[in-house]
Each structure stands twice: as structure tokens, then as C-alpha cells.
Amino acid sequence: MTTRDDSGWREEARRLMMAALDGEISPDQRRQLDRLLADNPELREDWERMGQVKEVTRSMSYREPPEEIWQEYWVSVYSRCERGVGWLLMTLSAVVLLSWSAWQGIAAMFADSTMPLFLKLAVLGVATGAIILLVSVAREKWFVRRKDPYREVIR
Amino acid sequence: MELCESDADLIRKAQNGDRAAFGFLVERYMKRAYYSALGLVGSPEDARDLSQDAFARAYRARQTIDPDRPFFAWLYQIVRRLCFNFNRDRRSRRDKLRDASLWLAEEAEARAPAPSPSRVLEKSELCRTVRQAIEELPEREREVLVLKEFEGLRYREIAELVGIPIGTVMSRLYTARKHLAAALSVTMNRNPGEESGR
Incomplete structure (x- = not known):
């Protein structure tokens, strides 16, 4: 059975093995690792496997993309920045236009004495409900964005 | 400027x-x-x-x-x-990570001094195995592994980028390599000559 002390030295041994493989181990730590390896055949086996993995991964690298992508890279980023401004302007303007049209429509409807009252109230209810929903969703999004500690990691 | x-x-x-x-x-x-x-x-x-x-x-x-x-x-x-x-x-969308051979290359030929054809084949198979195992790693482990192995960052730099303690970097690396070692041992058991070739 693995005790807490047992898992403690194992964890330490794992970290020492990683540091040794990656060339980030101090002479003292190296001696400590050598002692642990000498005393534990299971750990030695683990160490050999890790060495094989390191040997294979050391011989691999990222594939280089075609050189043209670097030449066009900034142009593409620039276009995206411009498009972002375009989307923002269009969205804001659309919200203003839609709000103004809705206001005009509701005002005209209430001025129309031939329209039944229940229809006026129904349209008013739909408009009020839509506003409440929009404000509620926007407030929730804003609140989550400000409070979520992992907002930079997972959307 | x-x-x-x-x-x-x-x-x-x-x-x-x-x-x-x-x-x-x-x-x-x-x-x-x-x-x-x-x-x-x-x-x-x-x-x-x-x-x-x-x-x-x-x-x-x-x-x-x-x-x-x-x-x-x-x-x-x-x-x-x-x-x-x-x-x-x-x-x-149930898509899988793209085949790692599309983004990871094998540099053995460029670094090693003229290996024998059989050795090249064995090495290629090991690389293929490791690439497949990398594809299947959980993304947090893969992240630390690629930052270390393919971008050559030091533990301190990885810790700063990922926002975790150095000890966690080493633990994630160990877990990632353990997965790769398990995949490698399956390949090596199929080709026992590879181990003696090291």
C-alpha cells in the first residue's frame, strides 16, 4: 500500500527525473536522484523509459510552414483589426436604428385611436419583455466576465 | 521606428x-x-x-x-x-485532433550521424508512435510538453506562461511522458531489437 511518505518521495523522484532529463538539475539534486535510483529498481525502470521518450522527442520538431505565411501574416491581422472596428460600428448603429424605429412604431400605435387597447398592451408587453431579457443577459455576461477567475483560460 | x-x-x-x-x-x-x-x-x-x-x-x-x-x-x-x-x-463536433505528422517533423536524420536503414525505420516507427500518443494527451499535459520539447522553454518560463507553479510543470511533464512511455513500450515489445539498438 502507498503511504503518504511513500508518495512524497515518489513525487520528489519524478520531479528530479524530469529536471535531470531537461538539464535543469543541480549537482546536489543529481546525487539525490542517483541515490534514489540505486535503491529502487522500479524507479530505475521508470527512468530508462523516460530516457527513451526524451530521446525520441528530442529528435522531433515543429514542421515549418511555407515562408509566405509570414509575409502575409501582418496584413491578415491588420484586416481583422479593421473588420473588428467595422463590426462594432455596424452593431452599434443597428442597435440605435432599431431602438429608434421601435420607439417610433410604439408611439404611432398609441396615437392610433382605431387600434384596440388589448393589441396596444400586447405589443407593449412584447417590447418590455424583450428589453428586460436583453438587459438581464447583458448584465449576467458582464458579471460572469468580471468575477470568473478562469476567464482567461476557458470561455 | x-x-x-x-x-x-x-x-x-x-x-x-x-x-x-x-x-x-x-x-x-x-x-x-x-x-x-x-x-x-x-x-x-x-x-x-x-x-x-x-x-x-x-x-x-x-x-x-x-x-x-x-x-x-x-x-x-x-x-x-x-x-x-x-x-x-x-x-x-466530435472531430479529432489532426494527425500529428502534419505538424511534427522528425529531425533525426539531420542530427544523427548516418544511421543504418533498419535503424531509420525503427526510429520512424517510434516517432510515429510518440506523435500518436501526443495527439491523445489531455490538452494541459500536451501544452506543457510542447512548450518544453518543441519550443525549448525552461521550467520557469513555462510556469510564467501557463500560470502554474514550477512543481506542477514538472508533474504535468512527468504524466505526459509517462503516457508516451506507455505507448513506446507497446511498440518496443513488438520490435524488441529497438531497445538493444540504443
Whole structure:
């Protein structure tokens, strides 16, 4: 059975093995690792496997993309920045236009004495409900964005 | 404007509306951003798209950048968030990570002194095994592994980029390599000659 002390030295041994493989181990730590390896055949086996993995991964690298992508890279980023401004302007303007049209429509409807009252109230209810929903969703999004500690990691 | 200008100066200029200054930052960090994304999503086209998107978002949020802190560490947070979101959406579409041979190359021939043909074959098979195992790693482990192995960062740098303690970097590396070792041992059991060839 693995005790807490047992898992403690194992964890330490794992970290020492990683540091040794990656060339980030101090002479003292190296001696400590050598002692642990000498005393534990299971750990030695683990160490050999890790060495094989390191040997294979050391011989691999990222594939280089075609050189043209670097030449066009900034142009593409620039276009995206411009498009972002375009989307923002269009969205804001659309919200203003839609709000103004809705206001005009509701005002005209209430001025129309031939329209039944229940229809006026129904349209008013739909408009009020839509506003409440929009404000509620926007407030929730804003609140989550400000409070979520992992907002930079997972959307 | 000169290419050797510091990140802090370029950020300040970009914050004052100088797009060319931001362009210099993009050119300085585009390769790192691209390769970081590539290690996380495993597709060159998606890595280019996501890293460019990260720069565009960085530009929109440029007023929030602290010029006195490392720019790439800040940008990397955007890159990894976009990549994790992309992977999550891809998982929900039941797509798999792209074949790692599309983004990981084998350099053995360039580094090793003229190996025998049988050795090249064995090595290629081991590389293929490891590439497949990397594809199947959980993304947090793959992230640390590629930052170490393919971007050559030190533990301290990885810890700063990912926002975890150095001990966690080493633990994640160990777990990742353990997975790769398990995959390798299966291949080696099929080809026992490989172990004696080391």
C-alpha cells in the first residue's frame, strides 16, 4: 500500500527525473536522484523509459510552414483589426436604428385611436419583455466576465 | 521606428494609435504565437487563424496592456484561451485532433550521424508512435510538453506562461511522458531489437 511518505518521495523522484532529463538539475539534486535510483529498481525502470521518450522527442520538431505565411501574416491581422472596428460600428448603429424605429412604431400605435387597447398592451408587453431579457443577459455576461477567475483560460 | 525598439516602447506607441508599432510587435512574436497555437490545436491552418485572431484581439484590448510586463506572456493567455475554446468546440463536433505528422517533423536524420536503414525505420516507427500518443494527451499535459520539447522553454518560463507553479510543470511533464512511455513500450515489445539498438 502507498503511504503518504511513500508518495512524497515518489513525487520528489519524478520531479528530479524530469529536471535531470531537461538539464535543469543541480549537482546536489543529481546525487539525490542517483541515490534514489540505486535503491529502487522500479524507479530505475521508470527512468530508462523516460530516457527513451526524451530521446525520441528530442529528435522531433515543429514542421515549418511555407515562408509566405509570414509575409502575409501582418496584413491578415491588420484586416481583422479593421473588420473588428467595422463590426462594432455596424452593431452599434443597428442597435440605435432599431431602438429608434421601435420607439417610433410604439408611439404611432398609441396615437392610433382605431387600434384596440388589448393589441396596444400586447405589443407593449412584447417590447418590455424583450428589453428586460436583453438587459438581464447583458448584465449576467458582464458579471460572469468580471468575477470568473478562469476567464482567461476557458470561455 | 526601428526593429530593435523595446516591447514597452512599441506597446506605448500602439496605445497612442500607432498601428505600425503594433505591426512590429506582430512581426516580433508571430512565430512564437503560431507555434504555441500549433502545439495546442495541431493543425497549421487553424494555428495560423487562431494566432492571428489573438493578435487582433490584443490590438483591440491594447489599452489594457501593461507595457512594463512581458508582452508575450499576456498574448499567450489570449492564444491559449482561443485554442482551448477551439478544442472544446471541436470536441463537441466530435472531430479529432489532426494527425500529428502534419505538424511534427522528425529531425533525426539531420542530427544523427548516418544511421543504418533498419535503424531509420525503427526510429520512424517510434516517432510515429510518440506523435500518436501526443495527439491523445489531455490538452494541459500536451501544452506543457510542447512548450518544453518543441519550443525549448525552461521550467520557469513555462510556469510564467501557463500560470502554474514550477512543481506542477514538472508533474504535468512527468504524466505526459509517462503516457508516451506507455505507448513506446507497446511498440518496443513488438520490435524488441529497438531497445538493444540504443
